[in-house]
Amino acid sequence: xxxxxxxxxxxxxxxxxxxxxxxxxxxxxxxxxxYSVLDWDGLGEKRWIGLGNFAKLxxxxxxxxxxxxxxxxxxxxxxxQLGIGFLIALLLTYLKKGRGFIQTxxxxxxxxxxxxxxxxxxxxxxxxxxxxxNIFRKLFGLAPIAFLSEYRTVLPAVASxxxxxxxxxxxxxxxxxxxxxxxxxxxxxxxxxxSETQLLFKVRIPSITNVILLSGILSLVGALRGFAAPMNMxxxxxxxxxxxxxxxxxxxxxxxxxxxYGSALAVVIVILSIVAVLLISRYMEREEI
Amino acid sequence: MFSRxxxxxxxxxxTSAVLLxxxxxxxxxxSTEEAxxxxxxxxxxxxxxxxxxxxxxxxxxxxxxxxxxNKEGGKIKLIIDSNADxxxxxxxxxxxxxxxxMPDMFDLDASPYAVELGNQGMLTDMDQFLDEIGEKDxxxxxxxxxxxxxxxxxxxxxxxxxxxxxxxxxxxxxxxGISEAPKTLDELLADCKILKEKGYTPFGIGGGDGWxxxxxxxxxxxxxxxxxxxxRLASGEAKMEExxxxxxSEFMAEIGQYFQPGFSTTDVATGLNLFLSGKVAMYPTGTxxxxxxxxxxxxxxxxxxYFYMPSCEGAVTKPNEYWAFGGIGLAVNPKSFDKEYKDYxxxxxxxYSKVYFSHQHMTPQKVETGDxxxxxxxxxxxxxxxxxxxxxxxxPWDVVLKEDVVSVINDNLPGLCMGEETPEDFRKAxxxxxxxxx
Numbered sequence: 018x019x020x021x022x023x024x025x026x027x028x029x030x031x032x033x034x035x036x037x038x039x040x041x042x043x044x045x046x047x048x049x050x051x052y053s054v055l056d057w058d059g060l061g062e063k064r065w066i067g068l069g070n071f072a073k074l075x076x077x078x079x080x081x082x083x084x085x086x087x088x089x090x091x092x093x094x095x096x097x098q099l100g101i102g103f104l105i106a107l108l109l110t111y112l113k114k115g116r117g118f119i120q121t122x123x124x125x126x127x128x129x130x131x132x133x134x135x136x137x138x139x140x141x142x143x144x145x146x147x148x149x150x151n152i153f154r155k156l157f158g159l160a161p162i163a164f165l166s167e168y169r170t171v172l173p174a175v176a177s178x179x180x181x182x183x184x185x186x187x188x189x190x191x192x193x194x195x196x197x198x199x200x201x202x203x204x205x206x207x208x209x210x211x212s213e214t215q216l217l218f219k220v221r222i223p224s225i226t227n228v229i230l231l232s233g234i235l236s237l238v239g240a241l242r243g244f245a246a247p248m249n250m251x252x253x254x255x256x257x258x259x260x261x262x263x264x265x266x267x268x269x270x271x272x273x274x275x276x277x278y279g280s281a282l283a284v285v286i287v288i289l290s291i292v293a294v295l296l297i298s299r300y301m302e303r304e305e306i
Numbered sequence: 307m308f309s310r311x312x313x314x315x316x317x318x319x320x321t322s323a324v325l326l327x328x329x330x331x332x333x334x335x336x337s338t339e340e341a342x343x344x345x346x347x348x349x350x351x352x353x354x355x356x357x358x359x360x361x362x363x364x365x366x367x368x369x370x371x372x373x374x375x376n377k378e379g380g381k382i383k384l385i386i387d388s389n390a391d392x393x394x395x396x397x398x399x400x401x402x403x404x405x406x407x408m409p410d411m412f413d414l415d416a417s418p419y420a421v422e423l424g425n426q427g428m429l430t431d432m433d434q435f436l437d438e439i440g441e442k443d444x445x446x447x448x449x450x451x452x453x454x455x456x457x458x459x460x461x462x463x464x465x466x467x468x469x470x471x472x473x474x475x476x477x478x479x480x481x482x483g484i485s486e487a488p489k490t491l492d493e494l495l496a497d498c499k500i501l502k503e504k505g506y507t508p509f510g511i512g513g514g515d516g517w518x519x520x521x522x523x524x525x526x527x528x529x530x531x532x533x534x535x536x537x538r539l540a541s542g543e544a545k546m547e548e549x550x551x552x553x554x555s556e557f558m559a560e561i562g563q564y565f566q567p568g569f570s571t572t573d574v575a576t577g578l579n580l581f582l583s584g585k586v587a588m589y590p591t592g593t594x595x596x597x598x599x600x601x602x603x604x605x606x607x608x609x610x611x612y613f614y615m616p617s618c619e620g621a622v623t624k625p626n627e628y629w630a631f632g633g634i635g636l637a638v639n640p641k642s643f644d645k646e647y648k649d650y651x652x653x654x655x656x657x658y659s660k661v662y663f664s665h666q667h668m669t670p671q672k673v674e675t676g677d678x679x680x681x682x683x684x685x686x687x688x689x690x691x692x693x694x695x696x697x698x699x700x701x702p703w704d705v706v707l708k709e710d711v712v713s714v715i716n717d718n719l720p721g722l723c724m725g726e727e728t729p730e731d732f733r734k735a736x737x738x739x740x741x742x743x744x
Contacts, residue, residue, distance in 0.1 A: 059400055059403065059404030060422050061426075139571070143568065144566075144568035145566055145567065145572075145585065163567040164568075165568065165570075165571040166567065166568045166570040166571055166724065167724075250571065251570075252514075254570060255570045255721050255724065256726065257717060258721075268713060271397040271400065271401055272393065272397055272713050273709050273713050274400055274404075274419070274709055276404070
């Protein structure tokens, strides 16, 4: 292991991964920045327009709607993934038997492709032929709803798909963190007369703050990248009610053939992702101090 | 120090060599494989990027024609990449072309995009090709000319000849006391109202696919102005605020209340199933789905009829003028259009329609129909109707208008139909898109 003390050797070992990462990630991002200052329809000449596409963004009502929808989308996804994931993980810590089976069941959706999950939920939400959710509504004496067509339900409906799909991953992360809390501390708290609620909020959660924050970053970045489910299920409709930045970017670039404007939208997504991650990691650093 | 640096450089070179060897090894294997196959067959591969489903009779017919071409000594391997989701197809095609990866053969509408491609010399001139092989007269003018772009150029060959109509369930109509199919748009709305009051879902539509809603939107403008209003919209001379646009948006706001709930995410296949299973009273589609309605194929209990585009007060087009076109056409990449490819395409032009007709479809070329008793009566009736079509056929909006405008219309139409957006808001959004795309 002596070789690992040599910085040049470390650099050598890291260089292939860096090379692949640069080709697959950094270069496309740099090209996106380049295209964002162009007016190009994919065929004719590329015209340099400076920050013209970004100025157009500020005046674009659909962009504003997509941005606000994106915030709601992120909120729903994070609440489901972190909230429900944590709740299940916590319940699992009290479970004596069948834990492995439940973990597997909750984890399965994470390994299914998003498109298949989106198709599955499209059927669940369906009005005609009647889908699973509307069957339940009828059983409870409620009128069926066209979840993916109605303005008020469409955004929560598509966001829930991504939220639901990855609950299993966060459940596993939280469960691993919760069981790693020293039993001595928990035992000591119990002897001191702490209730289960106090144990949770005063001992367990404070002990795994970093894991929670890390999960927050993962979930946030994942939600910011959300695309496949809304695109597949509603194409951002009706009337942009389920439009998020990624679907709008895709439609502008590939449906309207406005590659420059689509790239400008992509740049906004990249910047927002970086800002969000920086904010959280700065918060983490502060916590560590 | 020197030796350590050299070791580093040596390591990098080795790493790169391993990577490159990996790459070149794969390449060598592939080329050996290609060489092997070429020595055995020497086939010419033609890549066809298609917007149709792999079970579509146009593709089956093309494959059959290719097989018979090969039996007669040809050596063509037609590789079909089928992408039935139309919007996804359009996006992929445009991205491939923008990335300099134009397929040898692909489906293309006579849209503003085709004009741009044609202006840059990226499409084969089919007028010239058909003149060269002397086959232009074999085509039905309505089918062939549908593929002409706004500047009159022909870059595509039609593979079908379709008409569009609205199918209706005669038993549901009778039960609601409606004795005949509506002839005008007002009658259509009145019938929808009666059907709804009777508890039926009057109109099933595959709104998720966009184009069925666009067809209904285009009805009033076509009846009131032929294709003139549409052409003026495309050229930036007209606005939706003019009478045909106002009528169209108000009509959509009204008929939207009679669509099945959830129509905006219903695809055409689901819409068709709703009609075939008797859950909706009417369903608009074209003759490419005729096989689902024939005596042999449709559900036994289903009794149906059809009517063409209803008219309206002040109409300038005749009742026998409606949706009739050659469908999305076949375009050819001029870079790969050499002598061998030209010979193959000539064979297709000379033989395709006969094969396609044998699958009970109307063809873009004139064919000997022979004994009609062997065909389904419905197919024969539709063919008879087609022979009586007037001079003007309605042109689809999604072919004539720019992609961005069509995208804005598609985004806003469901809201208009659901009553979430007013006709004024809708017209304003479309006019803004037209202005931005002048």
